[in-house]
Amino acid sequence: QVQLQQWGAGLLKPSETLSLTCTVHDGSFSGHHYWTWIRKSPGRGLEWVGEIHDGGRSLYNPSLKSRVSMSADTSQSHFSLTLTSVTAADTAVYYCARISYGDYFYGMDVWGPGTSVTVSS
């Protein structure tokens, strides 16, 4: 059964860069999947951050596009998120997840446990 393990710094100062990595265990990294990041800020709902395909294609939330980038390493079965110039508004629990697709997209079927990131001076 596929499991996602994620890690990264949990406490940042304003203007620093957020870096998170998610490793795919016991599953195929390549194939009919996109790999995505979602965040949940305190008191708010879920927000999609961006996604990347193992072929390197990526798509980002327009509201974060100028600050976000993602990469994938198929040899290591992991993908990463980088968010620059963070502010308190970026404080959230960040989840990595898998999007599966076939004839259509099947939604985010596997989720990581979440990493709490706090931005504070």
Place this chain on the structure above:
Amino acid sequence: QSVLTQPPSVSGAPGQRVTISCVGSRSNIGAGYEVHWYQQFQDEAPKRLIYGSSNRPSGVPDRFSASKSGTSASLDIAGLQAEDGAVYYCQSFDSSLSAWLFGGGTRLTVL
């Protein structure tokens, strides 16, 4: 403000049926993009509840059902149980934004 609109909260007594709506627009649900539903308990990762607008993954009780029509979708929960108390999110893709959208979430309280 989410482009997919959900009621902030719904409630029902054990055994009752509740419906959670998700209102979109012609650039997302109305454009034919599938709707997915997620259940999230406090301090846990979300769990996919429904995919492809009406399909239940294995392990999800058949008390949960969903449908889509026009620019809206809905999640029905029949025979409410205490453990159904959670926040439920709808999700779809928006072609105008080229982005995945989540609804604002609906907190279900089982009375």
